[in-house]
Amino acid sequence: MVGEIGVGMIGHAFMGAVHSQAWRSVHRFFPVALTPRLAVLCGRDAARTRDAAARLGWAAVETDWRAAVAREDVQLVDICTPGDTHAEIALAALAAGKHVLCEKPLANSVAEAEAMAAAAEAAAAKGVRSMVAFNYRRVPALGLARRLVAEGRLGDIRHVRAVYLQDWLSDETAPMTWRLRKDKAGSGSLGDLGAHIVDAAQWVTGQNVSGVSAISETFVRNRPSDEGSGEVTVDDAALFLARFSGGAIGSFEATRYALGRKNAMRLEINGSRGSIAFDFESMNELRFFDGDDAGAEAGFRRILVTEPEHPYVGAWWPPGHLLGYEHTFTHEVSDLLEAIATGSDPAPGFAEGLQVQRVLAAVEDSAAAGSVWTPVGTAGPSGNGRAEMTGAAVS
Amino acid sequence: MVGEIGVGMIGHAFMGAVHSQAWRSVHRFFPVALTPRLAVLCGRDAARTRDAAARLGWAAVETDWRAAVAREDVQLVDICTPGDTHAEIALAALAAGKHVLCEKPLANSVAEAEAMAAAAEAAAAKGVRSMVAFNYRRVPALGLARRLVAEGRLGDIRHVRAVYLQDWLSDETAPMTWRLRKDKAGSGSLGDLGAHIVDAAQWVTGQNVSGVSAISETFVRNRPSDEGSGEVTVDDAALFLARFSGGAIGSFEATRYALGRKNAMRLEINGSRGSIAFDFESMNELRFFDGDDAGAEAGFRRILVTEPEHPYVGAWWPPGHLLGYEHTFTHEVSDLLEAIATGSDPAPGFAEGLQVQRVLAAVEDSAAAGSVWTPVGTAGPSGNGRAEMTGAAVS
Amino acid sequence: MVGEIGVGMIGHAFMGAVHSQAWRSVHRFFPVALTPRLAVLCGRDAARTRDAAARLGWAAVETDWRAAVAREDVQLVDICTPGDTHAEIALAALAAGKHVLCEKPLANSVAEAEAMAAAAEAAAAKGVRSMVAFNYRRVPALGLARRLVAEGRLGDIRHVRAVYLQDWLSDETAPMTWRLRKDKAGSGSLGDLGAHIVDAAQWVTGQNVSGVSAISETFVRNRPSDEGSGEVTVDDAALFLARFSGGAIGSFEATRYALGRKNAMRLEINGSRGSIAFDFESMNELRFFDGDDAGAEAGFRRILVTEPEHPYVGAWWPPGHLLGYEHTFTHEVSDLLEAIATGSDPAPGFAEGLQVQRVLAAVEDSAAAGSVWTPVGTAGPSGNGRAEMTGAAVS
């Protein structure tokens, strides 16, 4: 499959802007067989959407996402809206035979995510592809981390430490937003930040989270609001302990109250043969401890992940010429376009998004039930992953 | 009270060596009213104890700790033995009217620790002092952290992240030691490393841990042993979530399997107005984020904690001339000698040691009970801190 | 002035690729009045140039730079060729009334640079703009550094430490390239890397280099070559001491043999009231020591330069979402387009490029003359900056 592929993007806020740059740039750097055409941008407000389309480079606008999805010049639907609309749009797009890229978290509930995963599986049988936008998989340093684990350089994984720390709610007078409303966002830091570190930890280690014990907290329960209620109905912070399918144990924390930390998505992994450490605030670096090094010469290496041998890097600049946040999205759409062109399933697919959703649900369940150990569900169509939870206990 | 004070030290392994350097050096740097006299060293093997005494500078030796405690030239007993003998020795010393410095953790059980705390309280009424050797309180950088919190520079404390990472068990072929036997050590990484971070987190924040949810793991259950069983009967790693008395939430991890981390005792605290971060592997540094700094100029400051205004530092070298691990013990005995001389209670006393012990017990209880939320006991004489645990649940 | 502006770019190697991304993206993020149209790409080889144009997004191709410059659809000429052709192309473009963006170093000799500066001055009188592509001025962290200096936050500048370290020649078997031929590149590490740090140090401090003492070295004098001579005729490394017009003293080093350093363009400045430190390998960070902070709380702050208040950052992503190397070029062309639109002179202009060239010439002169102190020339049309050098001596 070669030629152009028409993209329709729903939503044009932060995610819309960064996705647009990826769609505009990907074929300038990666040898994709399919060149994206920025066909239509969809937003609720006509004027603002027209402005955004002009600025971001989209050829047309729609104000009804159903119309956008239905357009003949759209073969791929890119969902950049809040989580409460993901399921509806994705299901419609897949039903219409359109490929789908959906922002994370996949949905606001396990039930929605299950429906989406089922629809994606059915669509895949017809050659329609779908992908969840866990862009941190496309950070070259994390790709290198995964490669080292896969090659056995870390040995057996024992410890995982994953935190995602921001501080934009640290100020109690920061205003209300849709991200603090459960009906819109599904959850708070858990879905927004926690989803990223769950996916990243699972992807890098190659192990799934199998059970959790959790607490969560809402530090500020009312915030100034111009429109409607200022009641915060989501978690401000969520912390959980976890066991992984391969025997590792770990801890996770998501918060927007870590004053001074702007985007500290950190991942530390210790294995029997090596260790790695990563912090997105230094996203071009991976720390690697090679247990095979002679004792007197061993130490965490600060690998500047800008070498041509590193994932995705060969497409860009010489060593030491850093990449930024937006490039992870360029990598993401490159992989998606490649999958569509070659007729293979991109990763992470909706099934993987569902698995993350089940972890998030187990976290919420455990936090609501006195932190009791809560297995992560693996149920079929009827289950929401919560049925098997009763009576669980570990270690 | 001025003049000399005779010290009798029980045990002469790692802790004995570092305590000896503190006793030999303290009056060379700090204006203590009482000068320590290294009166007697006690160990079970006569020949090895004599060698150690000669090397470490002790005037006499004993092989029976009761004899050492009873000596007329001993006014202060320094307990550097494994945890299973702490209670017995401390109780005898206090009964004999000797001041006591006891290595951490205070005891191997809450019951023992309660008895010790009660004895210490009774002894204090008679002017006999006792102290637990939580030496990390004497790291200047952590002293500065506590000062910043106490001055309100961090505002309300919201997050605590405390880990203590070592890697000396990472190698599965590392041999059996008493530290891996429950009867000797009480617990594994939890008592050895976890006790330090619990005490440090509580001391720096000024808040107590009020409840926990925990998991623990033993990665390697049998190790090579020359003498007796190689069965590991303690935890290799312990992780727990916690709530603090002042509203903060946090996570803790103690492990000896974090390959590449040699002594990474780390503490991160985020408040509403400021944040700090510390890592013992860079023990002369404190990271401090001052939320009052203008936004465009704010950032974590790397404070080199070697200025004369910093805790303990004025006694030592000019700025930038680093201190090491051993100096924390010199500070510790300086504070103890000062308390004895002035007739005040040193900190941390045995009651604080008991409180830490109760946290450790709650962690073990929670880990054994499916991670269920477990309040930290505050019981009187009959309770071991576990009675109130039933029915607990939180947020 | 609003609307489109046609760009003709000469050269399509590394610099051509990164400039193209800037031309394609600038109006998506910055509110430029002039939207760049990628009119024509010029290269010597027709087939390769056509390929590059398709990949990089240029509408047409030329193989003769004179034709490209002359095209009616070109109003701005972007010179991305090796240094030996800068003067010729720039002079022709300015003569044709085309705006010019010229890669650094401005030229291969002071004489060329003087001619270019004179032409630029004449052209400016007619509304034709010219700019040297010292892109490091557009790193937000260095912009913040300059702002802090300008606001007096560093007080009187005393020390400058500037190095630019790469390692791609460290391997003695790395092949010959045009960058190692004096006739093509003018100089080696000095012009390639040294030019950047001279410009950056001068720009951030607001002081010019007034004199130097230098040494240079060529470590590997012959390299494998497929085409012609493998004789290296430029410096591999150049080091110099410097005095600045405002009283500061400093040291500079440029090398491609610093094994392990990939793009370590570092700048440290100490003033009477504050200090800064920067390393391009962590380009989103600025270290700032505020001498006004209380002594016990002072320390170098790691400012993550990703706040909306920071230079250029407001156009991009939320705090903590890093920018990369390429963004400095987007900023650069944004500033150039703004200057053209508003009829003002962009900075750095050719006169500033000439001043840097004179520093480089003084460095070469000093290195050739036993490191003798060598003032930086400020001569008029006839001088090459070398006339005043004799008899100089300082401090």
Add this chain to the structure above:
Amino acid sequence: MVGEIGVGMIGHAFMGAVHSQAWRSVHRFFPVALTPRLAVLCGRDAARTRDAAARLGWAAVETDWRAAVAREDVQLVDICTPGDTHAEIALAALAAGKHVLCEKPLANSVAEAEAMAAAAEAAAAKGVRSMVAFNYRRVPALGLARRLVAEGRLGDIRHVRAVYLQDWLSDETAPMTWRLRKDKAGSGSLGDLGAHIVDAAQWVTGQNVSGVSAISETFVRNRPSDEGSGEVTVDDAALFLARFSGGAIGSFEATRYALGRKNAMRLEINGSRGSIAFDFESMNELRFFDGDDAGAEAGFRRILVTEPEHPYVGAWWPPGHLLGYEHTFTHEVSDLLEAIATGSDPAPGFAEGLQVQRVLAAVEDSAAAGSVWTPVGTAGPSGNGRAEMTGAAVS
């Protein structure tokens, strides 16, 4: 040779205090055949010297250094006075057959240093040992650096970057001290700080500095003074470029005006096969880049130099339990005592101290002569290392 050795120390300020701790502690950690006896402390003021002796642990006091040197109970003279008295005391001590440890810089002039080196050579023939107190050679991390170079792990050394940055003069109102008087201190930052980095760079690389080009500066020429003149007669900062005997090139900087840097004695070395980087403000760490590592996994390793295999470390604590500034002196006297006991010459001897002195003299000469390239003297008894300077030119 076993038993005790009586030490007489001249001077009891900063250096006296740290040397005392070393003399008191060395035999507690190192298996020295000779145990130091702190026989006599010498200072000009009787009362203050008695106080210092009591505090620091010296058995007796003298107020006349000649008397101290002459005492029968003194076999080793430790010179901790300002530089203007080093030669006189050392010559007298050697003449009296006493071993000598002399603080750095060895002397205030090349002539003095030559006399001292000659006397030391003559004394050595009679079994009398002498050593210069370049304590940074005893930093384990620098010892490891030297070992890596010696083993060829860095290959051919190409670049040296050495700075020693402090900031205690940064404040213009800081008072006058003897360290700012040429008659007392010989030079300013050059002798105080520059001597250390010259010695360290030479020792680690195994190459001598063969020539220099220098500038120096005095930023503040008058300072508040209670006693006599406040005129600063030494350099505040000295910078120089250097060539080494083995082909490396490098830069050096010594200053006390680097605001925010407390004791940043940094050394970076790049070779054809590896690189190292060190900063005394993190003295327990060495950064090592192993060029033999696979490209995608290479990076500067942060080696925590606290392993038993590291120089001197086996005598101390477990891995990750840091050493401090004072320990370098304990290592130093251990080495000296070992040399005396075994009848070998300790390093660095006075001849090495003289070589450093000649580098410092060349720096001063070059700075006074318009930075002209100045070879480092290697002359015999009559030369001060300045004779061969004329006509030099390099590169």
